[in-house]
Amino acid sequence: MSTTEPKPHPTHRGAHMRRFAGAGLLHGTLVAVSFVLVLPFTWMVLSSFKHLSEVGVGSWLPRAMGWHPENYAEVFRQIPFGRYYWNSILIASWVTFLQAFTSSLAAFSFSRLHWPGRDKVFMLYLSTMMLPGLVMMIPNYQIMISLGLVDTMIGLVLPAAFSAFGTFLLRQFMLTIPSSLDEAAEIDGASKWRVYWEIILPLTRPGLITLAIFTFMGTYNSFFWPLVMLKSQHRYTLPIGLLYFDSTAGQETNLLMAAVTMSVAPMIIVFVCLQKYLVRGIQLGAVKG
Amino acid sequence: MGVKSKQARNLATGLAFLAPNIVGVLVFTVLPVLFSIMLAFSNWDLRRHNMFKDEALDFVGFDNFVRLVTEADFLRFLGNTLFLMMGIPFAIAGALCSALLLSKDLRAGGGRPYIWLLASAGLIVSTVLLVVSGMGGTGMVILLSGLACGVLVAGVAGGTTVYRTLFYTPHFTAGVATFLLWKKLYDPYEGPINTGLAPVLNHVSDGVNALPPVLTRSASWLCLALAALLFLWALRRLRLSWVDGDLGWAAGLVPVALLCVPGAVAQIWHHTAGRALWLGAAVAIAAAWQGARVAARGKDFDSSAMNGIGSGLVVATAAMVGQFVLVGLSALLYALPELAADGLEPPRWIHEYHWAKPSIMIMGLWGAIGSNNMLLYLAALTNVPQELYEAADIDGAGRFQRFWNVTWPQLAPTTFFITVMSMIGGLQGGFEMARTMTKGGPAGATTTLSYFIYLEGFETGRLSFASAVAWALFILVFSVTLFNWKFGNRYVND
Known part of the structure; x- marks a missing residue:
């Protein structure tokens, strides 16, 4: 991670790449956690557009019955x-x-x-x-x-x-x-x-x-x-x-x-x-x- | 004379400004408190004192409080409340981890690499979407990968603020709406958790059936052994800080008692009982040896009896929760071959007695990762003096050592504050969850004290008994506050 590098040398190519990779990894972790936290809300919004008969189906997206904004x-x-x-x-x-x-x-x-x-x-x-x-x-x-x-x-x-x-x-x-x-x-x-x-x-x-x-x-x-x-x-x-x-x-x-x-x-x-x-x-x- | 009249005028002005508030506080706080004390010592029951029937209202002394202990309900629901409070260490750990993640510099140390990162994030997003749609992925896969990519692009563009917002949303929106949402998520037949879990569990049971049973058995043993090692490690830490004088004798006994709880519970659990006995014996021998070493060498420094109870409790609670997880895992692994033989079924979550409380705790963790506690930790992290990190770097400390020797001690006051606040909140919590999701069930498994007070006071109508429960709750909350007053400052100064 970038802050853990004791002294950054912007000109040094290896350090450059390491910090780049560190930031990528950090973004990856943050995205993973955010993703899990947001999942319930995603299901909530998608289900609100479903027909009642499709709410319990494995797929989160509406299927044959289509979208129902009139809900x-x-x-x-x-x-x-x-x-x-x-x-x-x-x-x-x-x-x-x-x-x-x-x-x-x-x-x-x-x-x-x-x-x-x-x-x-x-x-x-x-x-x-x-x-x-x-x-x-x-x-x-x-x-x-x-x-x-x-x-x-x-x-x-x-x-x-x-x-x-x-x-x-x-x-x-x-x-x-x-x-x-x-x-x-x-x-x-x-x-x-x-x-x-x-x-x-x-x-x-x-x-x-x-x-x-x-x-x-x-x-x-x-x-x-x-x-x-x-x-x-x-x-x-x-x-x-x-x-x-x-x-x-x-x-x-x-x-x-x-x-x-x-x-x-x-x-x-x-x-x-x-x-x-x-x-x-x-x-x-x-x-x- | 002049001074007196000036004082009287000051008093009049002061009270005039205070009046609108103090009248309200008197009517809606002080008066109810007095009323509630009176209730707790009388026998007001709406089934006997109502507009049709008016029996005499008697003062019954401590009868209501005696009934708290003699009738099983209160103790059982207190147990439920304490059980659900075991989620607090996980919640605090989650808040700390997310604060640590969010406090890092996301910009990779400057402008140009950050542009590259942005570019590559865009590249990843478009590639994933192309691959998914090209390979004929289902709508679900496209949806979920699109969601993850969207979060990444937003995070790269907006930085920490975006992630902080996403982390904090579950906590901020917590209420009846999200409880109803989780009730539907947990639905055993129609909920997305079980419809998603069922195919996964089918694969798992196929896999387990293919494994030799001895493998799961030994894994189960391994978990028990790890729990025992964790016990000994925590005991050793406590012993060392006792020898160094950081821990008084009375402050050491409470954590040791906490450490013994998982072992005792393992003795009564069906799948761990016999084996835990063997390990328990081994652990007892090791513990006795540690004790003997202390006795032989003696104490280097003196300290008062209750010294350092804060840090002792933190270590012991963390180790206790870890032990519980390992013991539970061991029991699960032990039973797995039998269960998998008939095919694994997903649990019925809040509708199943033994799963109801863990389900509630999982839901709590969802709201607790990015909570107020995370924000408090974030503020505390920016206040850690940078010189300490520089000194640690000069000493050649690794990443873990930097955390354990610099960050964690510097965060100790915050951790203490958060723990106390969470305990006070946890003791009073659970009403909204119970009322909207489980009605306190199944078979009272999720009835907490606050829901019990609601049931007694507003459904059954035993007003006096409900008041007695409320005052018992107050005593619990107050003892946590007292603990805070007595040891909070000392711990902060350590």
Whole structure:
């Protein structure tokens, strides 16, 4: 491999060839692994274009029955798939917006304001992050029953809108912003709210974007809470709606694969477009335990 | 006076900014926690306390927790969870390998060779496609070779970013959608895995039937012997670091206990039982000899009891998993001639009791090779000081030695962090998989603790019992966190 050569001599022909071969081998290994990782997705896309009778056949490509792009339309015909898309995106957007807003306010309080007992309260915040979400599920469901929020959009958004993790992440970002900036603003007579809104928040943007992507994707993908909360079909989110094609009502694998493709595709697009922020966020410690 | 009022104003401002968040945290985190503790010590059961029937709600003390231990379910599902967590070492190794691959310079050290590489990649692609179509290859072959060639061309053109994206996609998309996809992949009759595997297995069983049985038998023995050697190697490593004072006595016993697990399991497995006994005796003698050497020579350096438990556990876990693989392979090879006589059948994966958990672990590995852990390792690799590699080169270290003596120790903090995080995640995991793929079956083989909590809390309606399970889970998670606090920093500083 090229980096393992102690001192490269570009003029030396043998070393040249060795590095060339090393890079080729490296590409070969990477292609082999990528190939295996991509195979399930390949089968998924191809099966979504098959006729139902050919799904279980050894060949991955459609045979005599031909290609069936109308499977995708059939998904929308059998279940309100567009509705599920909309529900998922709506809920994820609300959760993301509320979480970013409340977390950044709290993070500002924890990183920029000085009030008695601040660090103790922050430690309490941190300690709630250690609790498994499962501990809260059962009581939260009972709380939702007594608030009358079962099977409502608000019931899905509200418990997810307040995050100790988001507060922690944004606080870490805000601590890296030099305090001379907001001190100067305060000498000029700016209120705390203006310092937050006009100075700190714009500078926290990379952190906010990272948090927003994680929250959005996490909510888009969330399963447990929507599963127990949602009763009526027109409120289903995508993960719940997908279960239809795997139930006794529908065992049509080709339609299921079309639906799965349509729910995975946006995630891949989001990742390809925003991977710069994602990779940096993860490497800065934005991994939820 | 002035100071006091200023402080009060500060407090008011601070709390005002905190208010929107803290109200939510209080209502949806703190209140549920208190409620959940109350539940765990009472007997709230939706079958007895509902709108038609309202029996008195009693506080029952620790009854729910006692039932965790006395009723078989909890312990069994805890065992399932721990079994599935044995995939974690493989996942970490996969993440490390992919990070090492992706951290290499793909450009062959400059511009001109890279153009050549690009050209040859294009040449390979066109040749393969020509050959495949010219030789009348089936659509499948053309498709798959085309896919591989496409990945190569994209990789050459786009470099590391393309490969990283491909590696990371399975992890990023993980959720109900990909679980449903894998359920169909694993389908015993219609899934692509078994339709692809069946012809291969036919060839294999033909081949095995042609072999003399003594060959597979001796291969089976060889695997057992290798497992024993692995045990001794790990024991020796532990002994050496104990003698050097890197490992305290209490921190040494836990890894040794872990090392003994595969041997003990081999004793109860049908195909390895008798033979493992013989090897076990031999290993015991060797281990006793090692112990005697330690006793005779004594310890060179003193260290506290729990010193170095992190690295000891890493060595022991790696060796334990390796032993399990070898013992399993041995059992398989031993049984192979009998199985092949009737023709080999592909397993029924998630629908078969003994295959369900390995199937889930294979699927987990697919998502874990290019995970967040890979990205963490990539970041850590760029932080390894280049001087260390230069020093290793001057000492004439080979490629493996460079890795083992420079890279691996430098990555130790990352590995520790990833291990702790994976364990915390693994203890809580498995709900989505169980709900969408297996319904916890067959016969409860894939019911993890999180799915158990869901079943008890939302299907059966035993809210109090479910809460007790959730708190037991919390205690497990918390002990891993405590372990992290106590030993994480020390290990990082080593």
